[in-house]
Amino acid sequence: MTSLTNSNAWRALAAHRDELGEQHLRNLFAADEGRFERFSLRAADLFLDYSKNRVVPRTLELLTALARDRGLEAARAAMFSGKRINTTEDRAVLHVALRNRSDAPVELDGRDVMPAVREVLARMGDFAEGVREGRWRGFTRETITDIVNIGIGGSDLGPAMACQALAACGHERLTMHFVSNIDGDHLAGVLAKVKPSRTLFVIASKTFTTVETMTNAASARAWFLANGGSEADIAKHFVAVSTNAERVAAFGIDTANMFGFWDWVGGRYSMWSAVGLPIALYVGRDNFEAMLDGAHAMDRHFAEAPLEANMPVIMGLLGVWYRGFFGASSLSIAPYAQALARVPAYLQQLEMESNGKSVTRDGKPVETATCPVIWGEPGTNGQHAFFQLLHQGTDLIPVDFIAPLAASHDLAEHHRLLLANCIAQSKALMVGKTADEVRAELAAGGLSGEALEALVPHRVFPGNRPSNTLLLPDLSPRSLGALIALYEHKVFVQSVIWGINAFDQWGVELGKQIATRIAGELAGGTRGEHDASTAGLIGAVRAAR
Numbered sequence: 001m002t003s004l005t006n007s008n009a010w011r012a013l014a015a016h017r018d019e020l021g022e023q024h025l026r027n028l029f030a031a032d033e034g035r036f037e038r039f040s041l042r043a044a045d046l047f048l049d050y051s052k053n054r055v056v057p058r059t060l061e062l063l064t065a066l067a068r069d070r071g072l073e074a075a076r077a078a079m080f081s082g083k084r085i086n087t088t089e090d091r092a093v094l095h096v097a098l099r100n101r102s103d104a105p106v107e108l109d110g111r112d113v114m115p116a117v118r119e120v121l122a123r124m125g126d127f128a129e130g131v132r133e134g135r136w137r138g139f140t141r142e143t144i145t146d147i148v149n150i151g152i153g154g155s156d157l158g159p160a161m162a163c164q165a166l167a168a169c170g171h172e173r174l175t176m177h178f179v180s181n182i183d184g185d186h187l188a189g190v191l192a193k194v195k196p197s198r199t200l201f202v203i204a205s206k207t208f209t210t211v212e213t214m215t216n217a218a219s220a221r222a223w224f225l226a227n228g229g230s231e232a233d234i235a236k237h238f239v240a241v242s243t244n245a246e247r248v249a250a251f252g253i254d255t256a257n258m259f260g261f262w263d264w265v266g267g268r269y270s271m272w273s274a275v276g277l278p279i280a281l282y283v284g285r286d287n288f289e290a291m292l293d294g295a296h297a298m299d300r301h302f303a304e305a306p307l308e309a310n311m312p313v314i315m316g317l318l319g320v321w322y323r324g325f326f327g328a329s330s331l332s333i334a335p336y337a338q339a340l341a342r343v344p345a346y347l348q349q350l351e352m353e354s355n356g357k358s359v360t361r362d363g364k365p366v367e368t369a370t371c372p373v374i375w376g377e378p379g380t381n382g383q384h385a386f387f388q389l390l391h392q393g394t395d396l397i398p399v400d401f402i403a404p405l406a407a408s409h410d411l412a413e414h415h416r417l418l419l420a421n422c423i424a425q426s427k428a429l430m431v432g433k434t435a436d437e438v439r440a441e442l443a444a445g446g447l448s449g450e451a452l453e454a455l456v457p458h459r460v461f462p463g464n465r466p467s468n469t470l471l472l473p474d475l476s477p478r479s480l481g482a483l484i485a486l487y488e489h490k491v492f493v494q495s496v497i498w499g500i501n502a503f504d505q506w507g508v509e510l511g512k513q514i515a516t517r518i519a520g521e522l523a524g525g526t527r528g529e530h531d532a533s534t535a536g537l538i539g540a541v542r543a544a545r
């Protein structure tokens, strides 16, 4: 692939950025009555308003030209057709097959993966319904009341995020717990609340080697055996989700109680696979499948819609625009729904583990900045914490507002106020408040002269701060599936433009290797060669024991 920044498409965008200058969004709205219709679209039941972005029609033309120049259409086709696009791990990337709800085959090396996908999905559904209906019982023959998922990263964040998001349709007898951290506080806190005879542990790890998960699983197993369970009872209380049957068996879980998936499912793209078992347990087979339906609808949209009217493509390109031409180094995610509280954390892994790279697919240094820092909190809480910086700080930080039109509760007044705040924030970020407006406001409040002028600069809002607003019809499994698939494809689009592999994560390895060595040293083993800081810290920990 030719140089990104030397391409005509990139240069044209750079020139266009210069022309656009600091043109204010207020003026762009004033100059174009059709701006909202022009810069909004619907896909898979989601509605995206991207009119509050620093773009004009020409910007979108140039951005889509860049996408074509970078081969986005061919890359998209390569992913959907099972090509090994994760080249550093020599793997295909087929999470879309997990939610392929059509009859069409999905081929990998000439073989349709769909029969195996459907077989696991059917087993997951049967198992989930068995637990929910009380047919699957613990060693005292009581029903299961607590599900403890033990996993980390992609084997935790998706199910944890989705179970919280879909709590309105969760089974009333079941309480969901998610243990991820190797900090014993996490597991101990959960074990203190549950009864062994009524708890089902789901040990989720793609590799079944991750130290956090293996350590937590071993401790959970020991706790179970020390609290009334026997070896023979393990089968009723521990199930595994993994691609690694050998290691599951070695851990002592019967592979009959294992739900498999495949190396072509990346950890952070795995909530649609058996990793979603806790979701199926909590909300049931039909709701889990409705989530797959929503994701599939977004997949079809992404695969088929022209780039100019393609939601993930537009969101991805807007991100490239701000990162490349405005120096925006972060993106704030603001879900206006308490149930979506874990969505920012989920997207942190999805985006930053995928696109937090500084070499291209062919191993050369990237030419532009890549993934921004992803962060956020639900509204309206964020408004009372960090929105000050979004409005008046020195950085330009684009925001994705996400809100469900219908609430899953009966407190209609709360929902009205919630949505009012969501819309108000995007408007305030966009229009800002000029010095003249501030003066008029202060004068109306009775202030004048020096006292008034002294306050003006503090109360001016520059505005012109961009945002997207994504409206979901509701917090249903279908809407959630579409939302998450939208972001997955957005991340893919950006990886293609930046020329990076979104599907490996070598950057997490070094810390793991060093931690293994240091763990031995903390246990009293021979001290290794370290820099003075690391040696000093190891010494401090050993001295405190």
Ligand code: F6P
Residues within 6 Å of the ligand: 152, 153, 154, 155, 204, 205, 206, 207, 208, 209, 210, 213, 267, 268, 353, 505, 508
């Ligand atoms: O360390 C990063 C990572 O490999 C993630 O990509 C992954 O989601 C997580 O660890 C957990 O891995 P596993 O499911 O194999 O335990």
